Amino acid sequence: MVNGYDGARAAGLPPATRELIQRREAALGSAYRLFYADPVEFARGAGVYLYDASGQPYLDAYNNVPSVGHSHPHVTEAVGRQLATLNTHTRYLTDGLVSYAERLLATHQLGGPAQAMFTCTGSEANDLALRIARHYTGGTGVIVTANAYHGVTAAVAELSPSLGTGVPLGPHVRVVPAPAPGVNFAASVAWAAADLRRHGVRLAAFLADSLFSSDGVRPDPAGFLAPVTDIVHQAGGLYIADEVQSGFWRSGTHAWGYQRHGIAPDLVTMGKPMGNGLPIAGLVGRRELLDGFGRTARYFNTFGGNPVCVAAAAAVLDVIEGEDLAANAADTGAYLKDAVTRLAADSPVLGEVRGAGLYVGADVTDPATGAPSGDLAAAVVNGMRDRRVLISATGPAGNVLKIRPPLPFAHEHVDQLAAVLGEVLAGLAGQTLPPGPAA
């Protein structure tokens, strides 16, 4: 795992941390990996800061789930009020669910009447989108990118190559190279569709994160997805835009990543920032797709669309509108990208910087060889953590710095991040590399 804690280094940790990690390993097991060589325990969060037990602030430039800021009072108040009043499932009538669905649908353009369905996680949303696509097309084939991540249910894990070789891809899954200079992305998709057909597998869907986050953040040039939709439709499949990471105004200029490309997907999934940390996720899609599926297959998600999670989601929209966070994501995002680009110009290890709004990726390369260096990226991430700024890394080689803060991130926070990143880069230039963490 990128940026994972290595238990072999436990000896260097404070006794209380070591003991909690031991209890954690006993009770939760090996799937529960921690971030950082020196794991962090947080006591509280507010705005774009997390605080440890001793009150030290950490600048959060990583977490997109608390999208409107940690512990935002408007969300806390809305959840508390709803929880004290009513929380039940969607087989009774409630106005809140319908109003929120209408509000959400108004942010999308799918080229015709659309409907919404609610789940609790992005994994469930992608799993449901896949079920709908298979139901509609009669196919099973899926095309994804080389280091895609779409979730952890059985059906979406087997089309998430970033989970590694421990999770084999399904025989109905084809991967295409991530979009990059010199890659003819649309041609790769056409090739994969033809290959599925040649194997007797009918295409159900092309599924992609609209910012290609786990592929190392690949937003540009906006518009390159337009020819892909045509190819997918001609091959009989649906275009599913995975907006779990790229949605809810993260890109600043648009509510949804697919809108940057000027396309109208058949289905759009969403999740992480939707309820500022309350488990709510879902999808929207063309009416005939959802209605046809619902009529035949039914679908009921006990907690999906419950009044408390919907209250959180509605409060998130209130805050995004009320605090004009889209404009902030565009403005601060540009300032952030500029700041990192300036550091890259002066650093032998920092290469290309890519980003849209408050989602920035920066390549870390070994200055000796020019090759992607996950070890050096981990050194940067851990160096920043030691200076109390939280980022992580992504991409197939784990060498892309992942900077993805809550949306209220301001210029002063960029300045703090840039100062610390500059310090860490300068430190790296002047010393022998630390040993890399275990894979």
Added chain:
Amino acid sequence: MVNGYDGARAAGLPPATRELIQRREAALGSAYRLFYADPVEFARGAGVYLYDASGQPYLDAYNNVPSVGHSHPHVTEAVGRQLATLNTHTRYLTDGLVSYAERLLATHQLGGPAQAMFTCTGSEANDLALRIARHYTGGTGVIVTANAYHGVTAAVAELSPSLGTGVPLGPHVRVVPAPAPGVNFAASVAWAAADLRRHGVRLAAFLADSLFSSDGVRPDPAGFLAPVTDIVHQAGGLYIADEVQSGFWRSGTHAWGYQRHGIAPDLVTMGKPMGNGLPIAGLVGRRELLDGFGRTARYFNTFGGNPVCVAAAAAVLDVIEGEDLAANAADTGAYLKDAVTRLAADSPVLGEVRGAGLYVGADVTDPATGAPSGDLAAAVVNGMRDRRVLISATGPAGNVLKIRPPLPFAHEHVDQLAAVLGEVLAGLAGQTLPPGPAA
């Protein structure tokens, strides 16, 4: 769907209700079915009552999710406090997650060291259990009961026969008759395991709800599952106890339904009542199963085990202990089963009554033919709704009254329910049957 609203009858509804239903159908589509011939809109809930907009109370004898009672102040307070303090994912250290996992594990006996993993929904928990079973056994085959329901992800929907023929079962899935008098359940499981083997499919798991809820509530005689575990293990599979409906002291005498049978499952999944409506679910299992899976496959669920949902789950355990709800489930459950059994003795339509704790099922049959009658059960359910008592129906024919109230249900609530049920049954006996709702 059992107890589903039939849109053809909209003309009889108040205009405001009709308008909300129309907006709902436009925004959410056909998967979002409503309960009852005359759908209910609730404004608030408290204890075992839900209230409509005009303040009329409805006795809730259906909802097991608000397990410690609607809007319980201890849960509301715990969630509000945690949400105002910190809500983040499990890759930072937090004591709350570890302490809750330890507390949960202490309620289970799996015959050796065990670990816990957290998801957001019961569907995700069953999906994960299946992934773990497949990883450990190398098999894919699954045995379930004839009208089982295990969730809505692609992988568990295809082993949930109760979803109907619109969702085909997987080729690796075998169904066995539900436990009933005259059914040799263990022999059926052995037969299914042999059939899978003969088809070249290796068994991964036997998966069953420990109260067989959607099969019509089949708790007795406690102990009949014991030989099944041996058969499943001999066939190379794992025993997965689905406690999403039957767990958290619902049966009164035990924390978990499997414990009534004196067995030690390999994996146990749980969900619905875990956070009193906050989306939290999960599983526990033998350490080597979870640890092996986590090492190879990894697993990270963004919202799974977050501090807010864990605070809700811990508060639920506090209330169950503090208000002695297990003893209440046993005591009131017995009183409830007696009351319904007495009504059955006097009613030509009410047959066998089955139950454990606060989960009671009662067969409704056509007095003319003695056959199971889903139409008559729907008439009972809707008749009770019109008198403001909420129950539903279940079972393959939809003819089993499903009485499954929040755990603080008291004798006076049973008296209210029994009076209304008696009234509805008496009314049915003296009139022509209403037309049945659409399937």
